[in-house]
Amino acid sequence: xxxxxxxxxxxxxxxxxxxxxxxxxxxxxxxxxxxxxxxxxxxxxxxxxxxxxxxxxxxxxxxxxxxxxxxxxxxxxxxxxxxxxxxxxxxxxxxxxxxxxxxxxxxxxxxx
Amino acid sequence: xxxxxxxxxxxxxxxxxxxxxxxxxxxxxxxxxxxxxxxxxxxxxxxxxxxxxxxxxxxxxxxxxxxxxxxxxxxxxxxxxxxxxxxxxxxxxxxxxxxxxxxxxxxxxxxxxxxx
Numbered sequence: 294x295x296x297x298x299x300x301x302x303x304x305x306x307x308x309x310x311x312x313x314x315x316x317x318x319x320x321x322x323x324x325x326x327x328x329x330x331x332x333x334x335x336x337x338x339x340x341x342x343x344x345x346x347x348x349x350x351x352x353x354x355x356x357x358x359x360x361x362x363x364x365x366x367x368x369x370x371x372x373x374x375x376x377x378x379x380x381x382x383x384x385x386x387x388x389x390x391x392x393x394x395x396x397x398x399x400x401x402x403x404x405x
Numbered sequence: 406x407x408x409x410x411x412x413x414x415x416x417x418x419x420x421x422x423x424x425x426x427x428x429x430x431x432x433x434x435x436x437x438x439x440x441x442x443x444x445x446x447x448x449x450x451x452x453x454x455x456x457x458x459x460x461x462x463x464x465x466x467x468x469x470x471x472x473x474x475x476x477x478x479x480x481x482x483x484x485x486x487x488x489x490x491x492x493x494x495x496x497x498x499x500x501x502x503x504x505x506x507x508x509x510x511x512x513x514x515x516x517x518x519x520x521x
Contacts, residue, residue, distance in 0.1 A: 327509075336409070336495050336512030337448070391436055391499060392463070393510060395448040 297381045302400040311368040313399050315381030318362040325384045326357060327393070328366045330377040337380065337395075340366065371403045407432045409513035411496050417519045418486055426481045426516050428496030435501040437479035438463070438510070439471065441492040448495065454479055455501060486520040493517050 298316040305311040317326060328340040341348055341355045343364070348355045354367040368375055380398040384391075409430045418424055430437065438453040440463075450463030454473040468490055470482040479498075483490060496513040 334493060334515060334517075336497075336514050337510075338512070339509035342509070391501070391508075391510070392438075392450055392453070393448075393497075395440075397447055 297383055297396055299379075299381050299396065299399045301397065302402070304402050304404055305368075305371050307373060307403050307405050308370055311371040311375065311401060311403070313366040313368075313379050313381075313401065314363065315366070316363045317381070317383050320361050320383050326355065326361075326364050327382040327384055328353070328355065329380045329382060329393075329395075331380070331398070332374075332377040340379075342384075371401075373403050373405065375401065376403045377401060407511070409496055409498055409511050411494075411513040411516050413516060414514065415517050417521065419521050420487055421485050424483050424486060424518075426483075426494060426496075426518070428479045428481065428498075428513060429477050430479075430496075430498040430511070431477065432498065432511065433476065434498035434511075435476070436510075437473065437496065437498045439469070439479070439481050440495045440497065441465065442495065442515075443492050451481070451494075486518075488520050491518060491520050 325342050325344050327342040329337040331337045341353050343355045343357050357364045378398040378400050380395050382393055412427045435456045439451040440448045442448045449465045451469050452463050452471040454460045457476050460471050460473055494516045497510045499510040500508045
C-alpha cells in the first residue's frame with residue numbers, strides 16, 4: 294500500500310488560498326490520489342481525486358507532480374467552514390475491494 | 406437526496422447487551438463498509454460488503470458481525486459489546502470500482518457508541 298505523509302496542522306486566513314501538501318513517494322502507476330475531509334466528527338466528505346493530470350471541481354483543485362510522488366490540494370478562497378481535518382489517500386484496491394486507508398490527516402484551521 | 410443514514414446517532418449501553426447499528430443507502434451502491442474512529446488511531450475498517458450476501462473482514466473485525474440481505478442495508482451487530490468498542494462508527498457506500506478505480510465513497514453521519 295502506498296503511504297502518505299501530511300503535515301499535522303496548518304493555518305490559513307479566511308479568503309486566502311489554502312494549500313495542503315501530501316507526499317506519496319511509493320505510489321504505483323494505477324493508484325489514484327484522493328482527498329477527503331472531516332468536519333468535527335461528521336462523516337468524511339469526498340473532495341477530489343486524480344491520477345496524473347491536475348484536476349479542478351467546485352470545491353478544490355488538485356495539483357499532482359509529474360513524478361506523482363507528491364500532490365497539493367488547493368482551496369482557492371478558504372472560508373471558516375473549511376476548517377476540518379483533510380486526508381490525502383492513495384486508493385488501495387485489494388481483490389476488487391475499495392478500502393480507504395486513512396492516515397492522521399492535516400488539521401486545517403481557517404482564521405478570521 | 407442521495408445519502409447514507411445511520412441509526413441510532415448516539416447510544417449508551419452496558420457490557421454484554423446485544424445491539425445493532427443500522428446503515429442504509431439510497432444510491433443503489435453495491436459496496437458498503439463500516440469504519441470505527443478512535444483518537445490517535447484514525448479511521449479503521451471493520452467489515453465491508455461487495456454486494457448482497459457478500460461480506461468480508463476489514464482490519465478490526467473482532468467483536469462485530471454484519472449482514473447484507475438487501476442491497477440498501479448493511480447493519481453492524483455487536484453481539485456482546487465491551488468497553489473497548491466505545492467509538493465513533495461510520496458507514497460508507499459506493500459503486501464497485503471498475504476499470505478506473507475512481508469512484509467516491511459516501512459516508513453516513515456517524516454513530517457515537519459508549520459501552521459502560
